Amino acid sequence: MAAIAQNAAEIRALIGKGRRWDTTFVVLGIICLGIGLLTFATLFFDMAIDGFSRLNPEFFAQFPSRRAGQAGILSAWVGTTLVMLVTAFFAVPLGIGAGVYLEEYAPKHWITDIIEINITNLAGVPSIVYGLLALGLFVYTFGLGQSILTAGLTLALLILPIVIVATREAIRGIPGVIREGAYALGATRWQTVKDHIVPYSMPGILTGVIIGLSRAIGETAPIITIGALTFIAFLPPAPITDVAPYISFEWLKAPFTVMPIQMFNWTSRPEEAFQHNAAAAGFVLVLMTLTMNGLAIWLRYRLRKHIKW
Amino acid sequence: MTSTTMTGLEMAGLPSVVSERLSKKFSRNLKERAIEAVLFFAAFVSVFTTIGIVYVLISESVQFFRHVPIVDFLTDRQWTPLFDDAHFGIIVLLSGTITSSLVALLVAIPMGTVIAIYLSEFATPRAREIAKPILELLSGVPTIVYGYFALLFITPILQTFIPGLPGFSLLSAGLVMGIMIVPYVASISEDAMRAVPMALREGSFAVGATRLQTATRVVFPAAISGVAAAYILGISRAVGETMILAVAAGMQPNLTFNPLEPAATITSFIVQVALGDLPHGSIGYQTIFAAGLTLFLLTLVFNLIGFFMRKHYREAY
Numbered sequence: 359m360a361a362i363a364q365n366a367a368e369i370r371a372l373i374g375k376g377r378r379w380d381t382t383f384v385v386l387g388i389i390c391l392g393i394g395l396l397t398f399a400t401l402f403f404d405m406a407i408d409g410f411s412r413l414n415p416e417f418f419a420q421f422p423s424r425r426a427g428q429a430g431i432l433s434a435w436v437g438t439t440l441v442m443l444v445t446a447f448f449a450v451p452l453g454i455g456a457g458v459y460l461e462e463y464a465p466k467h468w469i470t471d472i473i474e475i476n477i478t479n480l481a482g483v484p485s486i487v488y489g490l491l492a493l494g495l496f497v498y499t500f501g502l503g504q505s506i507l508t509a510g511l512t513l514a515l516l517i518l519p520i521v522i523v524a525t526r527e528a529i530r531g532i533p534g535v536i537r538e539g540a541y542a543l544g545a546t547r548w549q550t551v552k553d554h555i556v557p558y559s560m561p562g563i564l565t566g567v568i569i570g571l572s573r574a575i576g577e578t579a580p581i582i583t584i585g586a587l588t589f590i591a592f593l594p595p596a597p598i599t600d601v602a603p604y605i606s607f608e609w610l611k612a613p614f615t616v617m618p619i620q621m622f623n624w625t626s627r628p629e630e631a632f633q634h635n636a637a638a639a640g641f642v643l644v645l646m647t648l649t650m651n652g653l654a655i656w657l658r659y660r661l662r663k664h665i666k667w
Numbered sequence: 668m669t670s671t672t673m674t675g676l677e678m679a680g681l682p683s684v685v686s687e688r689l690s691k692k693f694s695r696n697l698k699e700r701a702i703e704a705v706l707f708f709a710a711f712v713s714v715f716t717t718i719g720i721v722y723v724l725i726s727e728s729v730q731f732f733r734h735v736p737i738v739d740f741l742t743d744r745q746w747t748p749l750f751d752d753a754h755f756g757i758i759v760l761l762s763g764t765i766t767s768s769l770v771a772l773l774v775a776i777p778m779g780t781v782i783a784i785y786l787s788e789f790a791t792p793r794a795r796e797i798a799k800p801i802l803e804l805l806s807g808v809p810t811i812v813y814g815y816f817a818l819l820f821i822t823p824i825l826q827t828f829i830p831g832l833p834g835f836s837l838l839s840a841g842l843v844m845g846i847m848i849v850p851y852v853a854s855i856s857e858d859a860m861r862a863v864p865m866a867l868r869e870g871s872f873a874v875g876a877t878r879l880q881t882a883t884r885v886v887f888p889a890a891i892s893g894v895a896a897a898y899i900l901g902i903s904r905a906v907g908e909t910m911i912l913a914v915a916a917g918m919q920p921n922l923t924f925n926p927l928e929p930a931a932t933i934t935s936f937i938v939q940v941a942l943g944d945l946p947h948g949s950i951g952y953q954t955i956f957a958a959g960l961t962l963f964l965l966t967l968v969f970n971l972i973g974f975f976m977r978k979h980y981r982e983a984y
Contacts, residue, residue, distance in 0.1 A: 376877035376879070376880070377877070379877060379879045380789075380877055380878045380879050383781075383784075383785070383789065383878075383879050383882075384785065384789050386781055386785075387781055387782060387784070387785025387786070387789060387790070388785070390778045390781045390782045390785070390849075391782055391785070391798050391801060391802075393778065393846075394778075394782075394801060394802065394805050394846065394849060394850070395801050397805070397846050398801070398804055398805055398808065400816075400820070401808070401812065401813075401816040401820065404816070404819075404820050405812070405815070405816075408819075451709070452709045452712055453709075454709075455705065455706045455708075455709030455710070456706070456709040456710035456712065456713065458706055459703075459706035459707055459709060459710040460710055463703055463706055463707070464710070472714065473710050473711065473713060473714060475974065476713045476714050476717050477713050478970070478974050479717070479967065479970050479971070479974070480713055480716060480717060482900065482903050482904075482966060482969075482970035482973070483720065483907075483963065483966060483967075483970075484906070484907025484908070484909065484934065484962060484963075484966055485907070485909065486907065486909045486934050486937055486938070486959070486962070487720060487724075487907075487959055487962060487963050487966075488720075489937075489941070490720075490723060490724065490937070490955065490956060490959040491716070491719050491720045491723050491724075493723075493941075494723030494724075494726075494727060494956070495719050495723055498947055515712075515716050518712065518713060518716070519713070522713070546695065546699055547699060547703075548698070548699055548702045548703075569807075572807055573807070575809070576807075576808070576809025576810065576811065576812070577809070578809070578810065578811045578909070578910045579810075579909035579910055579913075579934065579937075579938060582938050582941050582942060583937060583938070583941045583955075584941075585941060618809055618811040618910075621811055621812075621815065622811050622814075622910065622913075622914065625811075625814065625815050625818065625819075625914055626914065633819060636815055637815070640811070640812045640815050643809055643811075643812060644808060644809070644812055647807050647808065647809060648804065648807070650807075651803060651804060651807040655800050655803065
């Protein structure tokens with residue numbers, strides 16, 4: 359009897375030890391996640407506090423200046439907006455088209471395999487290499503110059519894999535019966551794609567597009583590589599003019615700066631006053647990407663909650 | 668079958684409808700084909716991009732290697748491309764890249780692995796629902812912001828612990844780079860571990876293993892090829908990271924493996940040259956393409972190994 363009781367005590371001790379180790383690991387996991395969250399919170403509030411004095415309406419309405427107190431991010435946020443327009447214009451149709459092709463059309467053979475391996479590899483190419491591609495190809499070979507168009511195209515190529523992968527994943531979530539239903543009613547492949555596949559996968563695609571654009575907004579290295587100027591005290595020509603044909607595309611060829619480059623410029627100056635500007639610009643930048651990422655997370659959450667095939 | 672139906676309909680006095688539908692078939696087919704061609708083109712843009720990258724990097728590098736023998740490029744121990752006495756020893760830039768990547772991986776691999784095991788084996792669905800967006804936020808922060816954070820927040824803190832640490836250092840840039848890579852390593856490793864069949868865990872629990880024992884002795888080894896892929900893709904990220912290093916590690920070429928020193932990396936060198944105003948076609952201009960080619964080949968090797976390892980674990984079960 360005594361032997362069994364002793365055995366049970368040993369087993370209980372063993373179980374207790376196992377439980378303690380499990381708990382220790384859970385705590386460790388939460389600490390690691392906490393370090394991540396703490397880092398994010400620290401950098402967010404650090405920039406908010408450092409840049410607080412500069413975060414006023416004039417900051418958004420002034421050009422960069424040699425005097426830190428008068429410098430603003432007008433040319434930077436206008437540049438970022440225009441570059442993003444160009445990026446979205448190219449990346450969205452190309453990305454969705456490629457995703458639809460690979461999921462709905464592509465036959466199983468070596469060309470398709472090459473395209474797939476290619477996309478996976480492109481997703482891992484460092485962004486600065488895209489900058490070199492743009493410098494050699496867009497700036498000098500195609501003669502597009504150091505313009506908004508060049509920057510937009512570069513970032514479009516950069517985020518293309520993100521949009522393609524998101525499109526494919528969204529399409530894969532659509533059950534086969536939807537396609538079969540459409541074909542049964544005599545729809546062609548394209549009719550099935552444009553009336554069913556693409557509309558139903560839109561939330562998923564949109565999530566990918568937003569995440570891609572939020573990445574493009576923060577990209578600095580490729581834009582520096584193509585030779586964007588860091589001091590721009592003018593705006594690109596307006597897209598709407600008062601003479602016929604009222605729409606002008608001159609802005610595509612204009613020199614520009616973007617938010618991350620403006621921030622880099624201010625960060626690398628030794629004067630402390632400019633570092634407050636950098637903090638303020640960084641805060642605005644993080645707020646932009648945060649909003650976009652939040653939107654994407656919310657969209658995905660809604661999607662998971664509402665769509666049940 | 669169709670012909671008999673048609674005759675049947677024609678006899679019934681309904682010829683026009685059907686034959687019209689069928690005559691549309693040709694134009695309808697043409698449209699379908701055209702659309703397929705357009706979509707194929709969209710998919711092929713990625714191949715054009717790769718061809719473009721390889722073409723640009725190689726054609727400019729060929730010009731570069733006409734001036735600089737490839738042996739000098741690989742063995743010279745100085746990197747002074749813009750001086751009169753020009754030396755082009757890529758090893759100098761590589762030392763900075765390797766040192767900063769090692770620091771980053773010392774942070775990212777342990778933290779990423781612990782988070783992945785926690786999320787896949789311990790966390791409740793609710794905890795996972797909260798934790799994943801946190802990781803996504805971390806990976807969504809622009810790298811220039813991380814660079815600012817490393818230079819103006821982490822470096823001063825490190826300087827209080829390590830007296831004599833210079834204002835620019837590989838250590839501070841590497842640490843922040845590590846935090847940046849954590850979400851990446853964690854999410855790929857977690858994918859791999861969740862792909863491990865439940866039966867393996869149940870078997871382990873049935874013989875009396877604890878959760879931690881199951882996680883470290885059953886699930887982790889079973890998912891090892893996916894986890895290794897995560898590490899390798901993390902290395903590729905670290906090697907290609909640019910702005911954190913350009914801001915916080917200084918841009919002085921320095922042959923060192925000491926993280927307490929400032930040093931240039933392949934990526935920050937390209938940024939430094941691009942910020943200046945080098946004439947198109949000069950040797951300085953070609954240098955960044957030679958550096959870029961080195962970087963591209965380096966990351967390509969890591970990416971391909973990672974790709975095939977991930978493919979392997981997907982097929983395993």
